[in-house]
Amino acid sequence: MRNLYQKFETLLQNTSIDFKRYLFDEVSWSSRMVGIIGARGVGKTTLILQFIKERLDKGKALYVSADDMYFSDNSLVDLADQFCKNSGEYLFIDEIHLYPDWSRELKNIYDSFPALKVVFTGSSVLDILRGSADLSRRALIYTLYGLSFREYLKLFHGTEIPVYSLEQIVRNEVKLSGMEHPLPLFQDYLRRGYYPYGVEGEMDLRLGQIIVQTLETDIPQYANLNVGTGRKLKRLLTIIAESVPFKPNFSKIAVMIGVSRNSLDDYFAYMEKAGLIGQLRSETGGIRGLGKVDKVYLDNTNILYNLAAHSSNVGNLRETFFYNQMRVRNPVISSGSADFAIGPYTFDVGGKNKQQHQLERDNTSFVVKDDIEYGYLNVVPLWAFGLNY
Numbered sequence: 001m002r003n004l005y006q007k008f009e010t011l012l013q014n015t016s017i018d019f020k021r022y023l024f025d026e027v028s029w030s031s032r033m034v035g036i037i038g039a040r041g042v043g044k045t046t047l048i049l050q051f052i053k054e055r056l057d058k059g060k061a062l063y064v065s066a067d068d069m070y071f072s073d074n075s076l077v078d079l080a081d082q083f084c085k086n087s088g089e090y091l092f093i094d095e096i097h098l099y100p101d102w103s104r105e106l107k108n109i110y111d112s113f114p115a116l117k118v119v120f121t122g123s124s125v126l127d128i129l130r131g132s133a134d135l136s137r138r139a140l141i142y143t144l145y146g147l148s149f150r151e152y153l154k155l156f157h158g159t160e161i162p163v164y165s166l167e168q169i170v171r172n173e174v175k176l177s178g179m180e181h182p183l184p185l186f187q188d189y190l191r192r193g194y195y196p197y198g199v200e201g202e203m204d205l206r207l208g209q210i211i212v213q214t215l216e217t218d219i220p221q222y223a224n225l226n227v228g229t230g231r232k233l234k235r236l237l238t239i240i241a242e243s244v245p246f247k248p249n250f251s252k253i254a255v256m257i258g259v260s261r262n263s264l265d266d267y268f269a270y271m272e273k274a275g276l277i278g279q280l281r282s283e284t285g286g287i288r289g290l291g292k293v294d295k296v297y298l299d300n301t302n303i304l305y306n307l308a309a310h311s312s313n314v315g316n317l318r319e320t321f322f323y324n325q326m327r328v329r330n331p332v333i334s335s336g337s338a339d340f341a342i343g344p345y346t347f348d349v350g351g352k353n354k355q356q357h358q359l360e361r362d363n364t365s366f367v368v369k370d371d372i373e374y375g376y377l378n379v380v381p382l383w384a385f386g387l388n389y
Contacts, residue, residue: 001082004070008063015049019155022163022389023047023144029055029141031034033110034119035096038144039275039299040210041195044121047144048092061090066099076105079115090117097124104132110138126222127272145328146300148387149186150192157185164387165331170345170366174377174384183373186383190321194302207306211237211276219270232257233267237276237298241308243317245339246296269297275299278323282334283341300324300353318349318370318382328389338365349382 021043025035029051036044052061062083064070070079076099083091091109096102102120109118120139122128128141153159164174176182192198196340197206215237234259240246248268254261271277280295297320298304304312304320319339326332326342335341338348346366348354352371363378370382 001079001086004062004064004068004079007068009058011049012053012058013057015046015053017050017054019143019151020050021047022148022151022194023142024050027051027142028140029119030117032114032117033106033135033139033142034117035128035135035139036119036121036144037141038121038123038124039146040213041206042144042146043196044123044144046196047121048094048121052090052092056090060088061092062088063092063094064282065094066096066102070139071099076102077108077112080109080116080118082291083114086117088116090119093118093120095123096120097122097127097131101179103134107134107138108115110135123220124222126218126270130222135307135382145389146194146302146388147189147196148325149189149193149383150389152189153179153185155196155250156188156193156199161387163389164384164389166326166342166345169384169388170380171206171379172384174375181373182383183371186386189386190301190317191305192302194300194324198302203302204306205303207227211306212301213278214274218274223266223270229267232259233271236264236267237271237303241276241298241304241316242311242313243316245316248296268293271371272304276303278320278327278336280323280332280340295319295321315350316371321382322347322349322385324389325386330388352388 024047027036036047038044049063052058052063076093080091106118106120107114131338149153150161150163153161159179161176168174192203195207215233216227219225219233220227220229236253238269239256250264251263259267268277268279272279276299278297279293280297282292282294294334298307301317301321301324304317310381321339323332330342333341335346336345340347340349346365347368349368350370352369354367354369365378366383367379368382369379372381375381375384
């Protein structure tokens with residue numbers, strides 16, 4: 001236990017609280033059990049250490065990583081028992097998916113130590129989603145997405161911009177005080193700004209390692225697939241990256257990568273759950289998430305640049321950004337008259353020369369243009385949609 005506390009103290013001393021992610025004030029930290037999931041590198045560890053540093057008496061808290069050597073001889077339940085006996089109140093367990101049979105032990109902790117509050121994080125989203133089914137009545141599960149364009153401006157450049165609602169964005173009420181020209185920064189964000197570690201350099205190398213680990217380890221382990229499946233999944237990702245906004249022809253793609261048509265449906269589902277792709281659905285059936293898949297995007301533009309820096313389609317890039325940023329706060333679906341629909345609004349996404357004659361001027365239909373600094377009437381700059389969280 002002494003070594004665990006020493007590691008915890010060192011991490012806490014080196015944690016800055018100058019920049020906090022959007023989720024910091026949204027988590028119900030006082031709940032008995034909280035799970036925070038998200039792709040590797042989006043800032044989950046920093047988030048929980050910041051909460052401890054700013055809000056808690058560190059004498060009542062303990063942070064551990066689930067792959068610590070301590071767990072070679074001790075269980076999570078053992079740790080919780082010792083922690084409670086030492087008057088501990090908040091136990092934080094990072095990368096919980098690295099601990100075998102973690103969901104069963106967390107359930108035992110929840111039932112055996114009613115005064116203890118537990119917060120856990122996980123980067124292997126597939127494993128967490130499977131395990132959280134066992135904790136459905138006990139744990140509140142939050143998803144932490146990557147940086148918005150607004151958060152990137154704060155972390156990378158120290159520029160403070162408030163959050164704007166969708167209604168404010170479409171009314172062109174966005175103000176960038178102290179920044180006259182957002183486009184150069186926006187282009188940089190598209191390449192390296194979605195993950196907080198992008199500010200440290202070696203972005204392509206680190207992101208490439210994360211993609212490989214997800215394709216070759218996380219998904220095959222979760223779905224009991226052979227290692228060779230990882231190569232087929234990467235081929236599928238590359239096809240999506242190099243496409244004009246990708247409308248899936250499953251039979252054709254199955255032939256291209258050498259898999260059965262039924263397997264392909266599963267592959268898309270696995271990659272979406274793992275945070276590598278996003279699937280834009282229609283509202284068929286009236287239930288969000290159960291509609292037909294109309295388009296498939298990579299999860300974010302940083303992945304797109306990593307896989308197809310010189311061969312990506314600019315239209316695909318623009319739509320990927322729009323869908324990626326708006327899905328966090330809004331139910332985004334496909335539209336029969338435009339590219340996207342959110343509630344009563346429809347959005348057609350394009351470059352600065354995008355025509356708008358096909359859209360009615362009814363205050364619900366908008367042209368989203370890249371390469372423009374400011375909006376007018378029903379024309380909204382693409383970068384503005386990155387200020388929604």
